[in-house]
Amino acid sequence: MLTAEIHVTLKELVLDPQGTTLKRSMETMGYQGIEEVRMGKFIQVRFDSDDRQAVEKKVDEMCRQILSNPVIEQYSYSLREGR
Amino acid sequence: MKFAVITFPGSNCDYDCYRAVKDHLKCQVEYIWHREHSLNNCDCVILPGGFSYGDYLRTGAIARFSPIMQQVIDFADKGGPVIGICNGFQILLESGLLPGAMLVNRNLQFICQTVHLKVENNRLPFTNRLTAGQLLRVPIAHKEGNYYADDRTIKELEDNGRVVFRYSDGSGQADEKSNPNGSLNNIAGITNKKGNVLGMMPHPERAMEQLLGSSDGALVFDSIKNFLGAN
Numbered sequence: 001m002l003t004a005e006i007h008v009t010l011k012e013l014v015l016d017p018q019g020t021t022l023k024r025s026m027e028t029m030g031y032q033g034i035e036e037v038r039m040g041k042f043i044q045v046r047f048d049s050d051d052r053q054a055v056e057k058k059v060d061e062m063c064r065q066i067l068s069n070p071v072i073e074q075y076s077y078s079l080r081e082g083r
Numbered sequence: 084m085k086f087a088v089i090t091f092p093g094s095n096c097d098y099d100c101y102r103a104v105k106d107h108l109k110c111q112v113e114y115i116w117h118r119e120h121s122l123n124n125c126d127c128v129i130l131p132g133g134f135s136y137g138d139y140l141r142t143g144a145i146a147r148f149s150p151i152m153q154q155v156i157d158f159a160d161k162g163g164p165v166i167g168i169c170n171g172f173q174i175l176l177e178s179g180l181l182p183g184a185m186l187v188n189r190n191l192q193f194i195c196q197t198v199h200l201k202v203e204n205n206r207l208p209f210t211n212r213l214t215a216g217q218l219l220r221v222p223i224a225h226k227e228g229n230y231y232a233d234d235r236t237i238k239e240l241e242d243n244g245r246v247v248f249r250y251s252d253g254s255g256q257a258d259e260k261s262n263p264n265g266s267l268n269n270i271a272g273i274t275n276k277k278g279n280v281l282g283m284m285p286h287p288e289r290a291m292e293q294l295l296g297s298s299d300g301a302l303v304f305d306s307i308k309n310f311l312g313a314n
Contacts, residue, residue, distance in 0.1 A: 010186075014231060017191055017265075041140075066148065069141055069177065071184035072231055 002047045004059045006077040008068045009040030043067060052079060084311045086112040087125035089155065089171075091146045096132035096168065099288040104129075107291055107301055108308045117149035126311050127164045127208075128155055130171025132224070132286060142185060142227045143173035152178055164208040164307060165280045169225055172272075172282035181275055181282045182240070183232030189265025193226040197296060198263055200271055200285055201251040204244045207274055208310035209281045212302050218255055219248075219299035221285040223263060223271075228284040230266035230273075237267055248272035248283055 010016045019037040026034060045062070047055050056079060063075040086104045090097045097114060104112040115122060117135075122128065135146035146152070152174070159165045159180050167175040175181045188194055202217040204210060213219070232240070240246050248271040252261040257269040264284075272283030287300030 013233075014186065017187055017189055021191060066144060067140070069144070069184050071176075071182075071233075072186060 001082060002049060002052065002055050002079050003081075003083060004045045004047070004055065004077050004079055006043040006045065006059065006063060006067060006075060007040055008043065008063075008073050008075045009038055010072055011074050014072050046083060050081075055079060084110050084308065085123075085125045086110060086127045086129060087115045087122050088112060088129045088131055089117060089151055090114050090131070091117045091133070091135035091149060093135045093137055094131050094133035094170070096170075096286065096288060099286070099291075100129045100131045100168070103288045103291050103301070103304050108304055110308060115151060117146065117151050119151050120154065122151070122154050122158055127166070127307055128158055130155070130165070130167035130174050131288075132169030132171060135170055135174065138227070141177065143170060143175075143177040146170075146174045147177040156180060159275070159280050162277060162279050164310065166209055166303075166307070167280075167282045168286055168288065169223075169228075169284055172284055173227065175280060175282045180280050181273055182236045183230055183273070185227040186229040186231050186265070187227055188225070188229050188263075193224070194228070194263050195222070195224040196263065197222045197290075198271075198285060199251050199253055199255075199261070200248040201255050201257055202247070203249055204247045204274065206244075207247065207278050207281065207306075209274075209303055209306050210247060211309055212306040216255065218251065218253070219290075219302070220297040221287055221290045221300050222296075223285045224289075225264070225284055228264045228266065230270045230284075232267065240270075240273055241268065243276070245274050245276070246270055246272075247274050247281060248285065
């Protein structure tokens, strides 16, 4: 069994109002030295397969087709064994 | 002359659209469930507002893969008029019928208020009963209405009259102050290259009679009927 761990975040060029608000809030709490905060999504997809190459191809396609919107978002993923 | 209102799980402006067509335009209209595979020979498709699929993943992202959407895309490709309102606009963006994407509103809040819209293009099936520069009072109700596209797309929209409505103040000034959600260039509605697909965040179907605060939205529906009657 393989599990894909996928991160979807807003592209660097796109302003992230949630990240900006979080940054401000954490600074109010006293945390210093924060350069930037970006928020995104974390998605896990489990496969009943051990064929890394085939799964990777599928995950990449899923990311482009539905899991991310290429107009505003970028994605990255890694595969690991097991759940 | 028949209209179709596509209904997804989570649509909640479908009845308003249905009523706008049936009671105001006095035209035939039917709901079409998202799992259907036919538009039943309708002449105009309305994608209503709401929270299709609970806005999971991204607004409109899952609805875009509903079976009926392939029919809507084919209908639009053949030149049929398609109007997407609010969540309907978001679905049109996700399906690629219109360019760009929606971000969370600049202030991170769900905004529910009546805004002024400046008419930028009155040569469309949806705007032929309006005049260029006319101001409409129509409500918005959304959290993800902050229109974004890359510079090239924005230029392409602006240069070709594809920005249809712009958020403005009561005197027609479209600036930062009159921009409720952070949309680039105060964009509230856009059309595709051929001009037969309109996406707009404001709700004309909620502004059909003075009793509800404004009847300006009726002009959008009147325009569609006028267009279909002439064709």
